[in-house]
Amino acid sequence: MGRFKTALINEIEKLYKRKKLVVALIISFIIIILGQLIILGVNRGFGIRGVGSMEFPMLVLSVVVNTILPLFTALVAIDSFSGEFSNNTMKIALTRPVTRLKFFTAKITAILLFVLFNLLFVMVLSTLAGLIFNANSFTLRGVIDIIVSYLVTLLPMLVLTLVIVVFTNILRSGVGVFFLSIFVFIILKALGMVFSRYSGILFTSMLDWYKLFTISPLPILKIANKFSMMVGYVIILFTTGYYLFDKKEF
């Protein structure tokens, strides 16, 4: 476990040094400010309330989860794998006394921590913005909904991360992986719209699964079903990703 921890800290440090985190946070910040400005404009201009303070973080989440969050997750994941393949820094890391499984897991954990940090940042900032600028409708239920919604989004993001990791282990070029990921993302989104009957099994439609947690009464069966489907995804993708990573010659 000690070795895993060292590998993880090492990965986090690398991730932090690449400055992607800062860029992601700045863009999230800009989106929140822009969103808030649009809503204030709508309120003053059209006399429509737009959103209440509790709805604003949800609105931001629904935008972020389908745009910048997958985008930056892809960038970070590609950096972490393809980037190191091409820079040949992967060799150095692998010479350390840590198994490839632990190393692979550490990398994914680091990416996940990045996603979590980004989500929490957006959550806190949008809640604050919502409280300051919007008609006050603060409720405990609202706060719980917000926290749960942001946290459960981590699971579909893990699925997405693993999909990209599998791609990085198949294609050599980081740019190739990036465009492939975006292509697949858009295609699956479109397929989900056309064949809405089957959209439930596509991982792109699971990004919105946090909405299930705001329904009352809580649709436990549906949540359990979605959860085990995502766990299924995670196991398949993790195993495939690790298999490819393990076979790789450096």
Added chain:
Amino acid sequence: MKLKKKTAMLISLAVGVFLFGSTALAEIASKGGYEQMKDALKITADNMATKMKSYTTDMSFVMKDNGNVIYSDNIVTKIDVSKKVEEITETRVDGNKKFESFRYRDRERYINYNSDQDVYYVHELSGSGKEDVFLPNQNPFKQKEAADIERIVDAFVGNLKDYVVVSQNSDGSKELSGTLSESQIPALVNAIVSFQFKNEFGYRASLGNGIPRMTKDIYVKEIKGKMVVDKNGIVQSVLGTGILYGKDDNDKEHNITFEVLGKLTNVNSTTVKKPDLTGKKVEKIVSPSENGVGNPESYIGTYKNNIVIQKDGKFIKIGERIVEITSFDGKNISGKYREEYLKGYENYASSGIKEYTFSGPLEKGGFGGRVNIQDSTGSSGMCFVSIHPSIPKINLNPETIKTNMNDYDGEFNRVFE
């Protein structure tokens, strides 16, 4: 060691595939509340269009402002498909104003009544019009575009379909319901609805005098829906409720509640009776049927319009065009046309002809046709005649013989002596 790792990977892959496969299958196979709702609507529409012999629908719409009813509308429709009889009763209360209307229709007649006029208008039907008036119910899901529209709606509804909850009753019937609170309604939908409402009621009073003019902080607070489906899958009632919040110019808060309730009752046991009109104000109207004008003799007579010119920036009447219908039996029409000029304006007379006779058949089943015209000198041509189906008006437009075309007016009104 190598083998063990491979086995572990295979096992884990198998577990993953199993987990994903089983849940994915469950996801596809299970019909969620939304799918069940669509099925119920389809079954009901199909039954109404093909199987049900008679039924009663009861639709009502109520609007409340902070709990006080400001507008209500109730429409009860009784339909007997086998006898081709239909009766529609509407009661509307708008503020303090009450309005009632009644419509009855069978193969022989239709009867209209509204409380504003307090007269029963009885339209007796004739000819092939008898059958055509009654259109069979169309199943909206069988229309050509239905499948595409359904797909668009599905995509639009998206994840909202998860909000439909099903509760099964012991007698086989079930209740589908869903509640969307403000944070669950997509922000865009909320904004559009609020904006529409403001546009509709914020400035002008098109309907509902009691509706407050809300101008600030408008938003949709809640949307609720409930549908009761019987054991045969037929919708028995649908209830929709929406709450809109907003402030008026004086910062007074308003919660506007909209309620729509639809019920389907008395399937195959609805009877529609011809209303008893004894002692009521009745007006008979013989309406035009497919065979053309209803009462052709009544159109025989004189029709006129003015010959008008523009002079010194004013309209001046210089004479009259007079049309006399001498005979009309619904098919053939004949008559005379002449122009009479006032004293001093004779020189304005058309360079062409001032007088001609016309005669010929109208188009079959129509209200107009091209007929022959002939003037006193013997030259002839064609002219388009048309008869207004319900009011005493005719149109006469010569095609070949020149009249004062620039200011020619072909519309003639009946002259009553």
